[in-house]
Amino acid sequence: MNILEIAPKEIIKGFKGRFVHMDNFTIGFWEVEAGSKLPLHSHIHEQSTQIIEGQFEMTCNGETKIYEPGMIVTIPSNIEHGGKAITNCKLTDVFSPVREDYK
DSSP, rough: OOOGGGGOOEEETTEEEEEEESSSOOEEEEEEEOOEEEEOOOSEEEEEEEEEEEOEEEEETEEEEEEOOOOOEEEOOTOOOOEEEOEEEEEEEEEEEEOEEHH
């Protein structure tokens, strides 16, 4: 499978994702426009976010950091998190269980 052959979905303004759904997890390949904001939120899913390109400011459980390529954020279930793209970014998320709302 070629990731670029998956049709992108704009989930939040400026956040376009391509998703692969398995039985127990979802992988999201994001392209995020500079300045786009992810409001603070929480969900039942455990999540990891890896920065592939760019700089992304993430607040997780009240702590804010700037993440760069090669860095990863781990977000436990039901922990409040959000952020914003400082530059154009490419991110890879893994969610468990499956993100039914992204299908």
